Amino acid sequence: MADVLIHNYTLLPVISRFNIKLGFGDKTVKEVCADANVNVDFFLEITNSFIDEDYIPQKELNSFPVSLIVQYLKKTHLYYLNEKIPEIEKHIHLMLAEETKANEKYKLVENFFIEYIKEITTHINREEITVHPYVLEIEEAFYKNTMTKAVYDKINSYSINDYASEHDNIEEKLFDLINIIIKYLPQAKSVGLCNTILTELFSLEKDLNIHAALEDKVLIPKVAAMEEKLLSLYNPS
Amino acid sequence: MERIKFVLVEKSYLIRKGIASIINRIEHATVVKELDSLDTVNSTLQKYQPDFIIVNISLLNEMAKFRNLEIHTEMSQVGIGIDSTNEPSAKPKEPLREIISTLDERDDIYKKLQALIQEKLENQNTVQHSELSEREKTILMLVARGMTNKEIAEKLFLSTHTVITHRKNITNKLGIKSISGLTVYAILNDIIRIEELK
Numbered sequence: 001m002a003d004v005l006i007h008n009y010t011l012l013p014v015i016s017r018f019n020i021k022l023g024f025g026d027k028t029v030k031e032v033c034a035d036a037n038v039n040v041d042f043f044l045e046i047t048n049s050f051i052d053e054d055y056i057p058q059k060e061l062n063s064f065p066v067s068l069i070v071q072y073l074k075k076t077h078l079y080y081l082n083e084k085i086p087e088i089e090k091h092i093h094l095m096l097a098e099e100t101k102a103n104e105k106y107k108l109v110e111n112f113f114i115e116y117i118k119e120i121t122t123h124i125n126r127e128e129i130t131v132h133p134y135v136l137e138i139e140e141a142f143y144k145n146t147m148t149k150a151v152y153d154k155i156n157s158y159s160i161n162d163y164a165s166e167h168d169n170i171e172e173k174l175f176d177l178i179n180i181i182i183k184y185l186p187q188a189k190s191v192g193l194c195n196t197i198l199t200e201l202f203s204l205e206k207d208l209n210i211h212a213a214l215e216d217k218v219l220i221p222k223v224a225a226m227e228e229k230l231l232s233l234y235n236p237s
Numbered sequence: 238m239e240r241i242k243f244v245l246v247e248k249s250y251l252i253r254k255g256i257a258s259i260i261n262r263i264e265h266a267t268v269v270k271e272l273d274s275l276d277t278v279n280s281t282l283q284k285y286q287p288d289f290i291i292v293n294i295s296l297l298n299e300m301a302k303f304r305n306l307e308i309h310t311e312m313s314q315v316g317i318g319i320d321s322t323n324e325p326s327a328k329p330k331e332p333l334r335e336i337i338s339t340l341d342e343r344d345d346i347y348k349k350l351q352a353l354i355q356e357k358l359e360n361q362n363t364v365q366h367s368e369l370s371e372r373e374k375t376i377l378m379l380v381a382r383g384m385t386n387k388e389i390a391e392k393l394f395l396s397t398h399t400v401i402t403h404r405k406n407i408t409n410k411l412g413i414k415s416i417s418g419l420t421v422y423a424i425l426n427d428i429i430r431i432e433e434l435k
Binding site for chain 1: 411412413414415417418421422424425426431
């Protein structure tokens with residue numbers, strides 16, 4: 001496991017997402033995962049997608065239960081909202097404090113990011129309140145192989161394709177911010193802070209891309225196939 | 238700047254990786270897809286729309302099968318062959334523009350590829366402006382004010398379609414997609430003042 005991290009340090013936030021703690025000595029990935037009660041195959045699929053961004057979708061990912069994928073998605077949501085975004089926000093405030101009062105330009109970055117936080121929070125809340133409970137319910141019905149009127153009505157009122165069509169690109173806006181800082185703003189007074197912010201934005205953007213690929217290319221097709229199977233079972237009588 | 242895109246079709250892993258690493262080190266050039274056979278070449282070409290396709294010359298006959306396809310006509314301008322027969326290098330024949338031999342020195346390969354890339358870039362340069370035109374600035378200002386495409390079209394007596402084209406060009410030039418990002422750009426460049434925002 002230590003080799004994995006030394007080879008690719010960007011995986012550090014990913015392993016803490018799986019509740020794996022540092023200090024595992026020379027234990028293998030399999031051993032560390034067993035200790036932390038983590039599905040090792042799923043862990044490998046996720047880490048692989050961080051190392052190679054074209055990795056998703058892999059057939060193997062499709063074989064994992066929806067609940068496992070949802071659990072991981074929830075963990076990444078927590079990481080964005082409780083760690084990454086507050087950290088970037090804090091650094092933006094610090095950078096702004098270093099600038100002269102009259103410098104409205106950097107105020108724009110702050111406003112942009114505050115607006116972004118609102119947007120990503122709404123996005124995440126919608127997934128946690130509506131989408132995740134829905135897909136878990138579909139999975140349960142699918143494994144029980146029973147189709148009730150209640151489930152039928154549910155699919156008809158909100159199917160996974162509705163989610164697919166309203167699933168907006170929250171990583172796009174982040175890239176706009178990166179572009180604005182690099183190309184159009186004069187260099188900030190605090191060069192170090194500015195570089196830290198950019199590095200954090202790049203890593204958040206990458207994380208969001210993988211997160212979105214997992215939703216769009218794995219979760220959505222998987223649940224759509226389940227819905228189809230369930231609908232074919234339904235026989236209103 | 239748009240990158241010059243290459244698709245690479247070569248069975249030998251070593252040769253493929255070698256050529257890809259050379260191309261990826263050239264400025265403005267990138268290998269978008271590597272294939273080890275012609276099986277999926279059609280969908281690949283359609284998906285990536287490469288500027289160049291590099292194919293092992295032993296596959297050229299097989300390639301002729303694609304003659305009837307639209308993509309082939311494009312290919313006749315963009316093909317580069319790989320010669321791994323280790324025979325004295327042949328002159329490129331139709332549909333190839335250039336031949337890379339596995340006996341070539343590193344600099345030979347660079348020169349051959351550079352010349353083709355340069356030519357391509359010069360053709361592209363006619364559409365390369367990063368400055369916004371006056372028209373685009375006006376549209377950007379209206380976008381920043383929160384107007385929809387339809388409203389902008391009515392105000393400027395344009396079709397909605399034209400407004401959409403302008404907006405695409407603005408986004409391509411600036412690398413900014415979202416309305417809030419465009420608004421920040423507009424303020425930074427004095428296209429609009431903060432007080433004007435609603």
